[in-house]
Amino acid sequence: MRNVAPMARRVPLHPMPLTVPTRWVKNIIAVFLLPWCAILTQTFFTAFARATIHQHLWAGAEFWFFSLGVVLWLIAFVGLPRPVILYVFGHEVTHVLWVWLMGGRVSKFRVSGDGGHIITNRTNFLIALAPYFFPLYSLLAILVYGIASLFVNVAPYGQLLYAILGITWAFHLTFTCWMIPKNQTDLSDHGTFFSLVFIYLMNLVLLSGLLVIASPQITFASFGxxxxxxxRSFSQWISALLNAYTRGHQAPVQ
Incomplete structure (x- = not known):
């Protein structure tokens, strides 16, 4: 029997650098984003309630046409066959737009009723999560309305625009909520916890912007x-909690 001498391990001259998994970093970032989610949520609903009750936002035609669009889409989403391929097409187009925005290239684009995908030379969490916070069809409606306004008087169709925005925003929201539980790799690849927090925050930012635009009584300055x-109130609350915790754990003086 031959004796095989164990191979001597080479000890590196320089120690290997400590690496932290990217997903851990993103989860930590998500934890720090949670207070911003809470603050923006409180601000949005406070501004919405104030505009609705005290400033009579509900009496405006824009509010009712937008709400009508939302209701019509919800009825269609629940009671009619869902246009999955339309959602998949918008989903993949959004990926493409954000790849281009990030300076990347797309070499393959595939859409079907069973799903879709693109092949690109660039990816990051913004590209992956964009379809969940970027309401493509709503922004497309605004773009078409804006371009048309350069050539014709579109003021008589303003209420129609709000109805279309209600339909397309509800389309975006319902399909986003419907697709998230279906083991989307877009979310899991970048950490589900981080992805959900980021998606919620970005949707709330866009919804807040829509509220400011729709309400004459609310401005970006007042919302800010x-x-x-x-x-400030949240910071004071955290400070009070820390002070109470510190006082509760101080050692008694003999």
């Missing part, structure tokens, strides 16, 4: 002031 005020 509300955010700052709620941030």
């Amino acid at each position: 002031e509300d955010v700052v005020q709620n941030l």
